[in-house]
Amino acid sequence: MGSTILFLIIAIFVARFSWDTPLIQEAERALYDLRASVFAPAVETEDRIVMIVYDEETLKLTGQRSPVDRTILAQALESIDSAKPKAIGIDILFTMPQDDDELLLSTFEKMETPTYLAYADPEETPEIGFAEFTFLEQFHEKAKTETVKPTDIQLNIDSDGVQRRWTPHPEGLPPFLALAMTGPNPKFAANDGAIRYLVPQTLELPVFDKFPIEGFADPATKDFLLSFIQDKYVLIGGDFIDRDRFDTPLGSLRDETSDGNLIGLEVHAHMLAQLLNDDMPEQVPLWTLWAAAIVVAICGGLSAMIVGNAAKVGVILLGQFGFFLIFPFVLQNMGIDTLSLPAFGWGLGWLLGYASVGSATRTLNSKQRAFAQSALGKYLPKSIASEILRDPEKLALHGEKRKIFAVFTDLEGFTKLTHAIEPEMVATLLNDYLDRLSEVALEYGGTIDKFVGDALVSFWGAPIAYPDDGERAARAAYALYLAGEEFRKNVPEGVPPIGRTRVGLHYGDAIVGNFGGEGRIQYTALGDAMNTAARLEAANKTLETKVLISREAMERSGLDWYRPMGRITLRGRATPVEVFEPVPDWEDRDRAAVMAVIAAHEKGDKSSIQDLSTMIQQYGDDLGLANLLKRLEKTETGESYALG
Structure with a gap:
């Protein structure tokens, strides 16, 4: 009875905290990425947001890679401002002085469109040195006007390198880019929910229109392009193959051309679209997660006590596992935030509950096996520990x-x-x-x-x-x-x-x-x-x-x-x-x-x-x-x- 109760308690905690448990956490993330990709909203081109980018062709044209050429930015901003977009967000950190800084600052002084310049906290961005941060502060001080203001662009990925959630916003920093461009929204105040990535309805049309920045600086093409940004939200940044790219839950599940790897500017675009759609998924209450963990552990234990023919037992067991597999997808489709939903943990908690009742009186009677289980699991990788459990003689005493x-x-x-x-x-x-x-x-x-x-x-x-x-x-x-x-x-x-x-x-x-x-x-x-x-x-x-x-x-x-x-x-x-x-x-x-x-x-x-x-x-x-x-x-x- 004591071992049964102990295992049931463990089952409850596994079912509740699987998102915080190593290894299990990876399974939860994989299942969430599957849910988020399958039920990502499919849209035609989002016509409220436009991305204007420096790309590899821009770098060849300007002959300048880092920092990017600011003359072309100044010329493009002058053209963009004349088209009267709703707001402009610039995802470029100005951390190094350039000869054309005065030209860019002069352009900022004339801007009539609300414009937000990227700002970074040195504690959150350790790759920025003290001298670079000092120049960034000075540049913002010079550029700041009634219409040109700083904005926080920091994106914090999960420990596996995937961008799944809004970045919690530290106190004392300028407003986050998407919120700065649209204004405060109570649903997004905490910046801690899941990002609702969009996917294209057809392969021919992208989610967001994207134009090279040199087109807006060229007198021969800018007049044609300005019609695409009038009364829209404009995001300006880099689109390079080796910098500022993020893995996302969007994988190759929808089409063969998407690997879920997006530039940082596009991640901001998805967040901006989510904010414009007022689409913050509803959080699952904590008490619900605790209640579900208790229920699945008890169901697992009761399932071990079922008696009857194999077909009956099989149907009951498969029915419960089918529920654990399908229910999280149903919640995701309903607009519930399943980023913290322990879908894999429920199944594992059920199994532990089942094992706790079915194996309560089972003990380990092999001294070598007991030693291996108590010691090797803490110091050896799983594959080696498994081999030693199968053949204890491999561990020389x-x-x-x-x-x-x-x-x-x-x-x-x-x-x-x-x-x-x-x-x-x-x-x-x-x-x-x-x-x-x-x-x-x-x-x-x-x-x-x-x-x-x-x-x-x-x-x-x-x-x-x-x-x-x-x-x-x-x-x-x-x-x-x-x-x-x-x-x-x-x-x-x-x-x-x-x-x-x-x-x-x-x-x-x-x-x-x-x-x-x-x-x-x-x-x-x-x-x-x-x-x-x-x-x-x-x-x-x-x-x-x-x-x-x-x-x-x-x-x-x-x-x-x-x-x-x-x-x-x-x-x-x-x-x-x-x-x-x-x-x-x-x-x-x-x-x-x-x-x-x-x-x-x-x-x-x-x-x-x-x-x-x-x-x-x-x-x-x-x-x-x-x-x-x-x-x-x-x-x-x-x-x-x-x-x-």
Whole structure:
């Protein structure tokens, strides 16, 4: 009875909080995306909204990519203003000075149409530096008139990278773009509902008309185009293949030409259309979600008690599952916001309720299985844990020598940060951070060894080795750094800036197994591989890199996204180590160029090392590359650089 009640309680919580539960959350998102796509309103071209864009042809015409040409914007705005649209929204951040700024500011002074300029909060947009934000503030101050005002354009995606919902609006910022252009609407005041994306009725007609901006700046074509924007809402922004694009619930379910990937300007257009349609889906009350969770768990438990022939039981069970599958689609079609509806959670809660009653007295009588279920699930990926459950002998209960890929991480400056904030906040931040890193390690098939303060220690190759351990370990190392960057972006307001996550990866020998005695054991790894990985992680600080991978690990990863970072002698290790850093966003020729510079330096030829200066300028603030340049300048023939 006790186990039954416990499982029923778990079933209720799963059915209620599936949207907040890892893995289950992904299923909920997939089902919601299916519902949102199937029942997305189909429309002919939305004739109240027009998009005017800088595209690749515009960039070729102006010869300027970033920032975009402002002369053509000034000329286009003058023409657009003369057509008397309802409002103009400009989704372009003016963060850098240009020679034609005065021309654009002069145009703003003459604008008669309500015009809203993109503004960004630096806390919500960390890619904007202090100098850029300062210029943005100054530019807005100069541009502001009775008709030209700032507007918030921030779009916050879900953790899986999909734009499903309106972005909650921070206090103190200008009004959100769609609301600024149309005026306040009580239904949208919280900015927290689902976006109702529109889809075209036919493939021939788009949802929104879109014109290149140069057409409105060209005297030969502007008069013809102005008729398309009169008395309409005009959105101006970029349409580039590599910037400001968002995945949405709209996939290829409706037609083969749509992949659900939209430019940011088009996301704003959908939100503006939703606001004009006064179409904010009705929220499901919280008490209803709790009531439904309780009902499905009880129904699952009662279903396990049904007696009768198989056909009768089958009909009842299929009928309940059919309800869980169809009912959320019915609600979506009725205009109910199912973004927080636990459709998958209901089915899973039902199953847990069914299992709780049907298996209340069942116990685990295998010691090895009990050990695996209680321990492995917390430290091993699902696939490895499943294999061990099927064959417990694969988990060695003693030490054995193995070749492994060891990964160490460290959060820069976190110890110092703990002295500046409250202990409760330290615990919250640390748990969130380690959760993120643990998810990454397990996602790529790693074994979590331990947590040491803010550091995560993990390895690949034990207790079960796979042929692609090297690739998964290397990808995980870089993904751990990215997870740390994502964590930095989402710290609560008032917390001082948090440093980068540094990662070290090495391949070598280790002794792996359970250590600590019969009473308190831990599955861990000891030896050279672990020590070297830890020192590589620490070397990031001196080399000003983010992820350092030894040649031994690099050669076994099967990846070609590395640049060499020279030869170093680690503290406490006599043999030099050749280290590499993953740079997946680099061109192949640039990675090869760095390799050629190092190869030439090893032969005593230092004439080419200044070529690195060009790359430093090309890739911006690349501290690791600048550090490599300094080290090569201080050495003569590729000798190892000793770290203190």
